[in-house]
Amino acid sequence: xxxxxxxxxxxxxxxxxxxxxxxxxxxxTLMVAGESGLGKSTLVNxxxxxxxxKDRKLLNAEERITxxxxxxxxxxxxxxxxxxxxxxxxxxPGFGDAVNNxxxxxxxxxxxxxxxxxxxxxxxxxNRKNIQDNRVHCCLYFISPFGHGLRPLDVEFMxxxxxxxxxxxxxAKADTLTPIEVKKKKFKIREEIEQYGIKIYQFxxxxxxxxxxxxxxxxxxxxxxxxxxxxxxxxVEAKGKRVRGRLYPWGIVEVENSTHCDFIxxxxxLVRTHMQDLKDVTRxxxxxxxxxxxxxxxxxxxxxERNRNKLTxxxxxxxxxxxxxGVAESETEKLIRExxxxxxxADRAPDSVPDREHESHQSSEQQEPSDPRDDRER
Amino acid sequence: xxxxxxxxxxxxxxxxxGSTLLGYIGIDTIIEQMRKKTMKTGFDFNIMVVGPSGLGKSTLVNxxxxxxVSRKSAGWARDEKIPKTVEIKSVSHVIExxxxxxxxxxxxxPGFGDQINNxxxxxxxxxxxxxxxxxxLKEEVNITRKKRIPDTRVHCCLYFIPPTGHCLRQLDVEFMxxxxxxxNIIPVIAKSDTMTxxxxxxxxxxxRKELENNGIEFYPxxxxxxDMEDKSDNDKIRETxxxxxxxxxxxxxxxxxxxxxxxxxWGIIEVENPxxxxxxxxxxxxxxxxxxxxxxxxxxxxxxxxxxxxLNDNGGLHPISSNDTQEKNP
Numbered sequence: 239x240x241x242x243x244x245x246x247x248x249x250x251x252x253x254x255x256x257x258x259x260x261x262x263x264x265x266x267t268l269m270v271a272g273e274s275g276l277g278k279s280t281l282v283n284x285x286x287x288x289x290x291x292k293d294r295k296l297l298n299a300e301e302r303i304t305x306x307x308x309x310x311x312x313x314x315x316x317x318x319x320x321x322x323x324x325x326x327x328x329x330x331p332g333f334g335d336a337v338n339n340x341x342x343x344x345x346x347x348x349x350x351x352x353x354x355x356x357x358x359x360x361x362x363x364x365n366r367k368n369i370q371d372n373r374v375h376c377c378l379y380f381i382s383p384f385g386h387g388l389r390p391l392d393v394e395f396m397x398x399x400x401x402x403x404x405x406x407x408x409x410a411k412a413d414t415l416t417p418i419e420v421k422k423k424k425f426k427i428r429e430e431i432e433q434y435g436i437k438i439y440q441f442x443x444x445x446x447x448x449x450x451x452x453x454x455x456x457x458x459x460x461x462x463x464x465x466x467x468x469x470x471x472x473x474v475e476a477k478g479k480r481v482r483g484r485l486y487p488w489g490i491v492e493v494e495n496s497t498h499c500d501f502i503x504x505x506x507x508l509v510r511t512h513m514q515d516l517k518d519v520t521r522x523x524x525x526x527x528x529x530x531x532x533x534x535x536x537x538x539x540x541x542x543e544r545n546r547n548k549l550t551x552x553x554x555x556x557x558x559x560x561x562x563x564g565v566a567e568s569e570t571e572k573l574i575r576e577x578x579x580x581x582x583x584a585d586r587a588p589d590s591v592p593d594r595e596h597e598s599h600q601s602s603e604q605q606e607p608s609d610p611r612d613d614r615e616r
Numbered sequence: 617x618x619x620x621x622x623x624x625x626x627x628x629x630x631x632x633x634g635s636t637l638l639g640y641i642g643i644d645t646i647i648e649q650m651r652k653k654t655m656k657t658g659f660d661f662n663i664m665v666v667g668p669s670g671l672g673k674s675t676l677v678n679x680x681x682x683x684x685v686s687r688k689s690a691g692w693a694r695d696e697k698i699p700k701t702v703e704i705k706s707v708s709h710v711i712e713x714x715x716x717x718x719x720x721x722x723x724x725x726p727g728f729g730d731q732i733n734n735x736x737x738x739x740x741x742x743x744x745x746x747x748x749x750x751x752x753l754k755e756e757v758n759i760t761r762k763k764r765i766p767d768t769r770v771h772c773c774l775y776f777i778p779p780t781g782h783c784l785r786q787l788d789v790e791f792m793x794x795x796x797x798x799x800n801i802i803p804v805i806a807k808s809d810t811m812t813x814x815x816x817x818x819x820x821x822x823x824r825k826e827l828e829n830n831g832i833e834f835y836p837x838x839x840x841x842x843d844m845e846d847k848s849d850n851d852k853i854r855e856t857x858x859x860x861x862x863x864x865x866x867x868x869x870x871x872x873x874x875x876x877x878x879x880x881x882w883g884i885i886e887v888e889n890p891x892x893x894x895x896x897x898x899x900x901x902x903x904x905x906x907x908x909x910x911x912x913x914x915x916x917x918x919x920x921x922x923x924x925x926x927l928n929d930n931g932g933l934h935p936i937s938s939n940d941t942q943e944k945n946p
Contacts, residue, residue: 246682247904249714251659252651254908261842264646287641319644364924367916445656510642514649522763533759 263322272380281469412466658717667776676863808860
């Protein structure tokens, strides 16, 4: 191409970007959620050829009664062909295991929010050199193959989290189902997902200039949800070959055989085709929504305070740092502001009646912030 | 558990390169995913040219990008009057190569160094650079942020040094000293065909010495070398800078080939011939190897410095919400 007289050379830019990224390495955070015994750990190990749960102790029913939903993190560094990936698996042991599982998704939602919050603080701070990104990029939600489609807990969990994280539904332990049963169950689950207004992760549409094979693969992918998977940590001998699988008296289930299950589809989607998009959607949609909500609630607080202060005699000369709505503030600024508010409250005479009058003034003065989600394209 | 059946344990332990059996996960494909994304979104590159008029700035830029991208090509007369104060004029073009789309913006600074009294002629330039940082910052703190914030920040400033053969002028030192902390400065020796190779080498040495004595760090700055590999590559470049260039948009026949050059009575100066001048080196450095790095240093260092200063000068950030119109800076 150098011979081409018109060649400037900026077509090398993707290579320049790639070179820097390879040096830095990539990271990916994957969450797995679902009841115990659905094969989550096995699947994770199968996907990434790791052994993350080697020393795990399985609890019996009695021990599980007192357990609340925990959030555990395992990080592993994987390198392949010179590319480094720091993979973090977030697990949710205890989810759905209790007798009363009301709101057991709360600690999961809180965890996701905490990562957003930490990132928001870091991003708004003064020194942004080494921000750690612990935001959850994808949540594999395991649906039991033994029910008739989605259970109430499944619906509640997904609805609580679908606007915080990319949910990819998984039909677990699919080797307990015949192909026809798998098909029927998938159809039912997809129907219910739509019926209950659950927004699972959407694969981006193909470009019109992609080749037919790619388009076909893309279509198949979309029609495979939920992915019916089987996982295995053991290698068995089948027809003279050694495969990862499960050995039954009636035959061998091969994990990487696409006629047996969707494992390959899931792995390809997760690692080879959509990893970047999962991260992009987390950053551009879920995180931005969180951030916008955060700023707006901070704004409302500030406007409330301001209005309260406006109507007291001491106001006017004595404003704290002019905190204007819509601006992300650093830790110190926030602390200074909070301290100022405290001092001002302490000075004021403890008279509850004027406050109530102020309250009614406030509600008319507050503007209704527009919902950023309406503007956001997906 | 199936106790009676024969199973073999799979490879356990952390994988490096996957396990030996069916061992390929496919992590390296993320590079391809990123590449696809870069190709789709395209990217911005903003380059500023600074120097007194007549040093061949526009011609050089056109030669670099092999297109008529400079201001002079956009229809303004070549012999227009020198403005009384330094003006900032930017022209943008979208150029495409190998499937990669680039929105290239050339920011010209007519009037710089042309007056009798050139005091503070760098101020409009400094102001422009900071205004672009401010624009970006405002977008960043917005409640509803764009997926891709348009980047008008100056990624690179080509500073044209007249080929006097003596040493840097006071103006050169003043400009570079003041601006090297807000923008990546790449000094070039313009119209270098007026110097012999020896004169050129000596001039360059003197210029480098003077820059060092004045504490001026041009791009690539030593302090931002990522690792030993970078340092070694960049050291070689730093020792060759400033690049002595010649620009031309005219073609001539040399040895049966058409080349860009300047035809004189004593020979043809070939722009892309490394024996004649260092244009090709500048081009490779600027476009083929360090384009991305110029943007990253601008974003991670110069912009962050500006941002930190703005956050520290508290209360200076104006409110922007998706409902408001933008307020002008006081």
